[in-house]
Amino acid sequence: QKEVEQNSGPLSVPEGAIASLNCTYSDRVSQSFFWYRQYSGKSPELIMSIYSNGDKEDGRFTAQLNKASQYVSLLIRDSQPSDSATYLCAVNKDNYGQNFVFGPGTRLSVLP
Amino acid sequence: GVTQSPTHLIKTRGQQVTLRCSSQSGHNTVSWYQQALGQGPQFIFQYYREEENGRGNFPPRFSGLQFPNDSSELNVNALELDDSALYLCASSQKLGAGGYTFGSGTRLTVV
Numbered sequence: 028q029k030e031v032e033q034n035s036g037p038l039s040v041p042e043g044a045i046a047s048l049n050c051t052y053s054d055r056v057s058q059s060f061f062w063y064r065q066y067s068g069k070s071p072e073l074i075m076s077i078y079s080n081g082d083k084e085d086g087r088f089t090a091q092l093n094k095a096s097q098y099v100s101l102l103i104r105d106s107q108p109s110d111s112a113t114y115l116c117a118v119n120k121d122n123y124g125q126n127f128v129f130g131p132g133t134r135l136s137v138l139p
Numbered sequence: 140g141v142t143q144s145p146t147h148l149i150k151t152r153g154q155q156v157t158l159r160c161s162s163q164s165g166h167n168t169v170s171w172y173q174q175a176l177g178q179g180p181q182f183i184f185q186y187y188r189e190e191e192n193g194r195g196n197f198p199p200r201f202s203g204l205q206f207p208n209d210s211s212e213l214n215v216n217a218l219e220l221d222d223s224a225l226y227l228c229a230s231s232q233k234l235g236a237g238g239y240t241f242g243s244g245t246r247l248t249v250v
Contacts, residue, residue, distance in 0.1 A: 031179075061238065070242060070243050070244045071180065071227070073238055128182065129179035129181070129182075131178055132178075132179050
């Protein structure tokens with residue numbers, strides 16, 4: 028079992044719809060969780076972090092964490108073509124940083 | 140921000156390469172990642188206050204340094220074809236914070 032798993036996609040949604048991206052992780056002691064966006068040929072860009080169970084909202088983005096189910100998700104409301112990118116889920120397994128693990132990423136395509 | 144050089148590099152199998160990174164000012168933690176095409180970044184190692192602070196599943200021919208001036212290096216010896224990838228440097232203000240700022244990366248091609 029991989030440490031962090033994501034659907035590879037591509038996930039296609041029409042413009043204006045809600046895009047839902049999912050991530051599961053294997054290590055129960057994981058401490059913190061992050062979503063990065065990566066445009067083709069570019070480096071990852073941090074868009075959301077979440078540390079406790081529940082929802083965290085930032086503009087059109089909502090991160091959801093369920094530690095009991097070892098599941099974290101990212102919702103993008105009112106999706107725009109500019110949201111088309113690969114979304115990487117990352118999990119911090121401790122507070123020292125060297126156990127920071129990325130998932131393979133989900134490619135999102137928002138269709139005009 | 141975080142700057143990396145060079146942006147692109149072509150090397151021959153068996154050669155050695157040094158990649159450079161300048162961290163964001165005030166960030167004392169730097170991590171290096173390897174990202175193969177279509178995959179997520181894989182952790183190579185992390186430096187904190189000029190000491191290696193953790194290492195991923197990479198052989199010893201991958202080595203690094205961190206300098207007092209917020210810069211760091213990734214050295215790879217005896218290059219193999221599978222080393223072809225995007226190499227990312229990421230810095231953080233606080234050890235273990237996780238909210239890394241990534242540089243634009245160095246695209247290494249080994250032929």
